[in-house]
Amino acid sequence: MVVSIIGLGLIGGSMAIDLKRRHFADTVLGVEKEAVNAAAAVKIGLVDEIVSLDEAVQRGDIIVVAVPVGSAVKLLPQILDLFSHLGTKGKIVIDTCSTKAEIVRSVHYHPMRGCYVATHPMAGTEYSGPWAAMPNLFDGRACIFANSDESDPRAVKTIERLYNVLNMRPIFMNAEQHDVHTAYVSHISHLTSFALALTVLEKEKDEKHIFDLASGGFSSTVRLAKSNADMWVPILSQNRDNILQVIDTYISKMGEFRDAIADYDEEKIRSLIEDANHIKKILA
């Protein structure tokens, strides 16, 4: 099996590592438009060869689109066009993007739609680039299959095998549902971290030593603020409507804290904290 990976960042690179060493892929081809990243990916040994997009599609049995969702939305129809043009049967393209509604919509009427399987492996760190790639990144995490009824059942089966090799749990849902869920359990976390970083960095202008006191709790809540703009701008923009709704709920919850603190209402503060503590039931 030849797997072609377009975009050798954290996700593409980590997939390359495990698909190769777990013998799912005999050959891994890489497509990477940033020259430095491409050279690094070869040097680190993530891929067997760096090739052009055309060659990747021509030689690959499975094409993995692991670029930011803004680029993926443009790339996916091109790849399906190449599938038509090549006339070969059995090739599959998947994407790994964090928003699903827009990308699925973009090829809904494409004659080769069946060859595309929309997935979102829910794994990552706050780092990016081929140097952030690591073995075992996906182990034990969930992988969403979105609108899989629009894909050929055989293609879905093959991709289930691929994610099984990565030790991921498949979860099937429609793309809209996916985007609502990720707005709540992933996208808003990034926004709260970004806003926290901005708040403290602004204060640091006057108080140079403020970070001397930063504790483990601060690092943990702010760590996602290191996340890459290339990845996050299109996610926040494509998932706009869901995200706006979550932000509004979030700001209103923060406002309840604000009002309770302003009013010296300790009973209310206590009840808000105790409600928030229910998160213990869910997170180990």
Next chain:
Amino acid sequence: MVVSIIGLGLIGGSMAIDLKRRHFADTVLGVEKEAVNAAAAVKIGLVDEIVSLDEAVQRGDIIVVAVPVGSAVKLLPQILDLFSHLGTKGKIVIDTCSTKAEIVRSVHYHPMRGCYVATHPMAGTEYSGPWAAMPNLFDGRACIFANSDESDPRAVKTIERLYNVLNMRPIFMNAEQHDVHTAYVSHISHLTSFALALTVLEKEKDEKHIFDLASGGFSSTVRLAKSNADMWVPILSQNRDNILQVIDTYISKMGEFRDAIADYDEEKIRSLIEDANHIKKILA
């Protein structure tokens, strides 16, 4: 040296462990009003004996007040009164509370003020109780000494030795400055986590499986939402004015994101994220 620790939670309990096994304390006495916690602390072996407050003050060379700041503010003057009453020289009382201005103010005019050293060891986890106590909790972290010019220099020296044994870096500042800094690098992080937990828990009422998708990033940003109300209600309430200011900045930063997303203003979203990324310079 006999160290008496009032409040055998995460901080008091962890101090007991390291002060004993690193031979700073020959004997550790504990005062704990919750019977279950007291029994657990003895069973775990955190302290040599559970005693009354009076006995702890009478027998202890150093008294550590490690209870939530609301109780500490009431307890500290009582302990200094007992010092006067006992007429013994050389006893020292310290507190470990996360807000400093109010507690320092509460004994500013006490005749025994010099025997009190106000400290804040900046270490912790989201867990509480004697079962959360652990060795090495304080290693490598900062410990604030607040308004130490109001304490007897000899008392300060002794307490510096104590925190040196715990491998903490001492930082000296005034209590007001401390409370501003911790509002930014600790208290707001807890509020952002509490608000995030409330936001997602509210959605969970309709979407039972929303947490199936929670990734490492979500867990990291929300973990402080497990923190205990007994500890956090008085902190948020005592540090009211600083916290309100931080919340307002924070909500306005979140509002900037909201507006940029609502306006499809990708340039602005990018610039906010890239500004937030400067946190990389500060956090490893």
